[in-house]
Amino acid sequence: VSEQRKRLERALQSCAERGAPADTVDLWPAVRKRVRDAPVSGERTSEASARSRTLRPSGGLPNISLALAFVVVSVLILGALVYVAAGPINGPAQHGPPPGKPHGSERGAGQTRGAPPEGRLPTLGTKVGQSRTADGERVTLDWAYADEKYVAVGLHTQRLAGAQKGVGADSGSGPSLLEPALWDDTVGDEAKLPPYVKITDASGQDFDLVGGGTGGGSANAVFDAPEGLQQGSRHRFRLEVPLSTAAGGTPGQKPAAGPFYFDFELSVRPAPTIEVNQKAEVKGITLTLERVVDSPANPQAVVCGVPVDAHRLMPWLEDQGGAHDELVSAPQKLGNGCWSLSMGHPVGEGRSSVTVARLEGVPEVPDRAEPRGRTFSVKPKTIRGSWSFEFETPGP
Amino acid sequence: MEERSAIERLKRGDIGGLEVLVRRYQARAVQAAYLIVRDRSLAEDVAQNAFVRAYNGIGRFDAERPFGPWFMRVVVNDAVKTAARRERTLPLDRDNAPASWLMDPEAGPQELAEAAETSRRVWTALQKLPPAQRAVVVQRYYLGMSEAEMAQDEGTPPGTIGWRLHAARKALSRMLRPWSRAQAAPATRRLPSSESSDYAPEGGKERE
Numbered sequence: 001v002s003e004q005r006k007r008l009e010r011a012l013q014s015c016a017e018r019g020a021p022a023d024t025v026d027l028w029p030a031v032r033k034r035v036r037d038a039p040v041s042g043e044r045t046s047e048a049s050a051r052s053r054t055l056r057p058s059g060g061l062p063n064i065s066l067a068l069a070f071v072v073v074s075v076l077i078l079g080a081l082v083y084v085a086a087g088p089i090n091g092p093a094q095h096g097p098p099p100g101k102p103h104g105s106e107r108g109a110g111q112t113r114g115a116p117p118e119g120r121l122p123t124l125g126t127k128v129g130q131s132r133t134a135d136g137e138r139v140t141l142d143w144a145y146a147d148e149k150y151v152a153v154g155l156h157t158q159r160l161a162g163a164q165k166g167v168g169a170d171s172g173s174g175p176s177l178l179e180p181a182l183w184d185d186t187v188g189d190e191a192k193l194p195p196y197v198k199i200t201d202a203s204g205q206d207f208d209l210v211g212g213g214t215g216g217g218s219a220n221a222v223f224d225a226p227e228g229l230q231q232g233s234r235h236r237f238r239l240e241v242p243l244s245t246a247a248g249g250t251p252g253q254k255p256a257a258g259p260f261y262f263d264f265e266l267s268v269r270p271a272p273t274i275e276v277n278q279k280a281e282v283k284g285i286t287l288t289l290e291r292v293v294d295s296p297a298n299p300q301a302v303v304c305g306v307p308v309d310a311h312r313l314m315p316w317l318e319d320q321g322g323a324h325d326e327l328v329s330a331p332q333k334l335g336n337g338c339w340s341l342s343m344g345h346p347v348g349e350g351r352s353s354v355t356v357a358r359l360e361g362v363p364e365v366p367d368r369a370e371p372r373g374r375t376f377s378v379k380p381k382t383i384r385g386s387w388s389f390e391f392e393t394p395g396p
Numbered sequence: 397m398e399e400r401s402a403i404e405r406l407k408r409g410d411i412g413g414l415e416v417l418v419r420r421y422q423a424r425a426v427q428a429a430y431l432i433v434r435d436r437s438l439a440e441d442v443a444q445n446a447f448v449r450a451y452n453g454i455g456r457f458d459a460e461r462p463f464g465p466w467f468m469r470v471v472v473n474d475a476v477k478t479a480a481r482r483e484r485t486l487p488l489d490r491d492n493a494p495a496s497w498l499m500d501p502e503a504g505p506q507e508l509a510e511a512a513e514t515s516r517r518v519w520t521a522l523q524k525l526p527p528a529q530r531a532v533v534v535q536r537y538y539l540g541m542s543e544a545e546m547a548q549d550e551g552t553p554p555g556t557i558g559w560r561l562h563a564a565r566k567a568l569s570r571m572l573r574p575w576s577r578a579q580a581a582p583a584t585r586r587l588p589s590s591e592s593s594d595y596a597p598e599g600g601k602e603r604e
Contacts, residue, residue, distance in 0.1 A: 005537065010514070011515050011519075012431060012534070012538040013538065014514065014515045015522075016427035016428070016430060016431055018515065019427070019430050020423075020427050020430045020436050020439060020440075025423045025427075025440070027426070027443060028415055028418045028422070029421065031414070031418050031444055031447045031451075032411065032414075032415070034444070035414065035448060035451045095522050100516075101399055115511060123498050134541055183406050212560070213480060223512060241454075245449060249511065359545045369403070374511045
């Protein structure tokens, strides 16, 4: 094993060195330019001060240029004041983006760093377009989606250049270095998590964050509605969005920015449930595909009959995990040997299939920090399948 | 010592402190990101962003802690997100073009037979892992981080990290096994059996 490990380490070193030779890496000019463009608040750096001196005209501005500059600055300040007085876009939710028009294109001043997440959800969802500003950051809720089982939202963040933290004046903008904090709260003590994105409604049901991702200034989040939502009804939600650095926040402490609150109302769409109730046996283990929840937000296959033993076996679908968000792809235990498995994509109409490739598990391990350089010992168990299920998905 | 001094300088707003950290960690950061995102230019973006994040977040960084593991975790986390985004829009089977360095025309016969072949197989196997598993392999076997270091700050229990690493190692082992056996055949040393090569528990000690 140690020979294998050494070979793997050498191969990784070789791949890394040949793909990105160390002597060809020079990030400093680009990093210096970026941090110079956005200096830290407080004490000015010596280099930044030197640069300011370099850029300042030595002879001073001619009077006419000075007057012109004064007018331009005044107009900019006036514009910013008018914008602040008018407040962010906060009207009632609009339904459906105009065809071909990207979401979030009407956000007033500022530029976004990234595009909303890919996939069908942004187009299936309702355009919201609410923005909130605090702590030098602006968060915009671009779209939201709700069906009987899940709620999903799409956001983007912007840093407001020139804004003092806590004031929120909008005198320009740039990409945010903070991002909505997404934590899987389906297991464990939620109170031990740093501040993270949550959604609530008037019923007080405990929505869990079961999927999502961040990147490029955009983020999406998928919540499950454990008690379900009534199809066809209008439902009011409140979304809470704390921002954190990539390293995450600290439990019990204020987030790096926010939290930002959004109140909005959505029509609840159907999430077709296909009752399959089909059995398949391999190696004496009979699994049952009970149903498929074909929600565009988080399509799930509910598989039962997984043996309950000390290895805490869990089922894994074929091809699962490849390009899915890790939060979404993790099997979710429903109890009594039943698991809910993310399928990545809705099954749609017609003939469909679901295949459980294997059962895999490890025994209970101490869920605590280990001493540095030491790890626990586990003996995993794998039972290979596959258990295949084929079924018809009826049309609407 | 130089690193602590650089962090202190940076905390005081001296950009020279950042330059020391960039010069010290840039190659490692770009290479680690490259192994995860599999694109040199994206890897440089990831590393560059991580340095800017470090610059902006240095006020909250505890100077008593080592900078390297914290910074590399930021790099790896960003690389995973970048890779996941990329692979959502670019399926893996569309990303089969070999990296140019795999076709190194300057490589001699011996090098082609050994190092290049090893690299090619590991590179190909790594591509088939999901980004999060790729990341734990890179953290463990390229950056040499312990599981405790990998779990720190991430809010992930060591058990989860261990499980992720186990799954990654197992998948890699499965993909590399035919080649490993062929490599081992002429040698006197025998590789462990297929079962034990998947996982080798050692009670209370660091694995392997």
